[in-house]
Amino acid sequence: MKYLSVAQTAKKWNISERSVRNYCAEGRVGGAFLTGKTWNIPEGAQKPGRANGRARSGALLRALRAEKSARLSGGIYHKVQVELTYNSNHIEGSSLTHEQTRFIFETKTVEGGAVFVDDVVETVNHFECVDAVIDCAEKKITQAFIKRLHGTLMRGTSQAREKRFAVGEYKKLPNTVGDIFTALPEEVEEKMGALIEEYNGKKPKTLDDILDFHCKFERIHPFQDGNGRVGRLLMFKECLNCGIVPFIIDEQLKPFYYRGLREWGRERGFLRDTCLAAQDKFKEYLDYFRIEY
Numbered sequence: 583m584k585y586l587s588v589a590q591t592a593k594k595w596n597i598s599e600r601s602v603r604n605y606c607a608e609g610r611v612g613g614a615f616l617t618g619k620t621w622n623i624p625e626g627a628q629k630p631g632r633a634n635g636r637a638r639s640g641a642l643l644r645a646l647r648a649e650k651s652a653r654l655s656g657g658i659y660h661k662v663q664v665e666l667t668y669n670s671n672h673i674e675g676s677s678l679t680h681e682q683t684r685f686i687f688e689t690k691t692v693e694g695g696a697v698f699v700d701d702v703v704e705t706v707n708h709f710e711c712v713d714a715v716i717d718c719a720e721k722k723i724t725q726a727f728i729k730r731l732h733g734t735l736m737r738g739t740s741q742a743r744e745k746r747f748a749v750g751e752y753k754k755l756p757n758t759v760g761d762i763f764t765a766l767p768e769e770v771e772e773k774m775g776a777l778i779e780e781y782n783g784k785k786p787k788t789l790d791d792i793l794d795f796h797c798k799f800e801r802i803h804p805f806q807d808g809n810g811r812v813g814r815l816l817m818f819k820e821c822l823n824c825g826i827v828p829f830i831i832d833e834q835l836k837p838f839y840y841r842g843l844r845e846w847g848r849e850r851g852f853l854r855d856t857c858l859a860a861q862d863k864f865k866e867y868l869d870y871f872r873i874e875y
Contacts, residue, residue: 583613583624583625584624584625585622585623585624585625586622586623586624586625587620587621587622587623588602588603588606588620588621588623590623591623591627592851595629596850596851597629597851597854597855598851598852598855600855601855601858602621602623603621605629605630606621606623610630611623611624611627611630612624612627612628613627614627640825641873641874641875642658642822642827642828642868642873642875643716643719643822645657645658645659645871645873646658646659646662646716646822647716647717650713650716655688657871658867658868658871658873659716660687661867661871662712662867663687663709663712664680664683664684664687665830665832666708666712666814666815666818666830667683667687667705667708667709667712668680668683668684669830669831669832669833670708670810670811670814670815670830670831671683671701671704671705671708671811672833673810673831673833673836673839674810674811676701676704676705677697677698677701678697678701678702678705679694681693681694682694682697683705686702686705686706686709687709690706699740700739700740700741703737703738703739704735704736704739707734707735707736707737707738707739708735708811710734711731711734711735711811711812711815712815712818714730714731714734715731715815715816715818715819715822716822718819719819719822719823720822720823721823722782723778723781723782723795723816723819723820724778725771725774725775725778728774728804728812728816729750729751729752730750731812731815731816732749732750732751732805732808732812733749733750733751735808735811735812736749736750736807736808737749737750741806741807746806747806747807748805748806752767752770752771752774752804752805753767753770753803753804753805753806754767754806755767755806757803757806759800759801759803762801762844764801764802764803765801765802765803765804770802770804773802773804774799774802774804777795777798777799777802781794781795786824787820787823787824788824788826789821789826789854789857789858790850790854792817792820792821792824792826793817793846793850793853793854793857794846795816795817795820796813796814796816796817796843797843797846797847797853799813799816800813800843814831817829818830827861827864827865827868827875828861828864829857829858829860829861829863829864830860830863830864831856831857831860832860832863835856835859835860838852838855838856839853839856839857841853841856842854842855842856842857
């Protein structure tokens with residue numbers, strides 16, 4: 583029998599080498615064995631399916647809505663609000679700690695010394711955006727909803743007082759993402775319309791469809807600021823909508839997430855595996871709170 587290396591198998595299955603090693607270590611690749619620290623994988627081995635990729639019952643969305651309505655503390659709704667808000671804001675440079683974020687959600691106050699006012703305002707606003715995502719999870723994405731999220735996120739910030747930032751509206755000035763040129767202001771409305779039409783036309787939607795929408799959204803970069811947070815909120819919403827276990831990008835995954843965004847057009851495995859790793863962590867929350875998926 584012919585055996586392949588981890589690198590060869592990763593290329594064949596279009597996933598990362600880390601994922602191949604994990605599958606082998608979990609005993610999910612039939613016939614694979616170790617020689618020292620090297621995995622030998624049968625040439626005909628099939629890529630394992632992901633049992634935790636798609637929620638079957640909508641139990642998560644029901645739990646989020648029930649706990650949101652009851653304002654239940656310490657459950658999955660509480661966990662999602664704090665983790666999604668802290669990590670998404672932190673990626674964009676928020677100075678607030680995880681503890682401060684949690685304290686704002688729980689008590690509407692801030693502890694721990696001087697903080698930037700905008701960071702506090704955007705944190706409170708992000709909690710409201712998460713509520714909107716939960717409330718509207720099953721509705722189609724529209725330009726109006728995307729603008730609503732942005733307007734809510736940036737409401738009351740210093741940027742909201744500057745006309746050039748067009749809070750709740752598409753950008754008025756050209757901007758870049760690193761060294762990447764994004765859509766010009768006069769192109770945004772048309773490009774966003776085409777992107778949303780393309781995405782809403784896909785049935786059923788897969789995780790790759792959601793990631794593809796996210797990457798194209800970030801390449802258009804429709805707002806002057808806040809694009810990353812709005813984009814990640816939309817991904818969370820669509821996972822709920824499509825019965826896919828959601829995920830939250832944290833500090834450890836941040837560099838891999840950015841690499842995945844850059845490389846999506848050439849190699850989808852980078853972003854896909856990053857989000858699947860984050861999905862595995864979210865599954866731990868679901869296991870703890872005994873929510874079926």
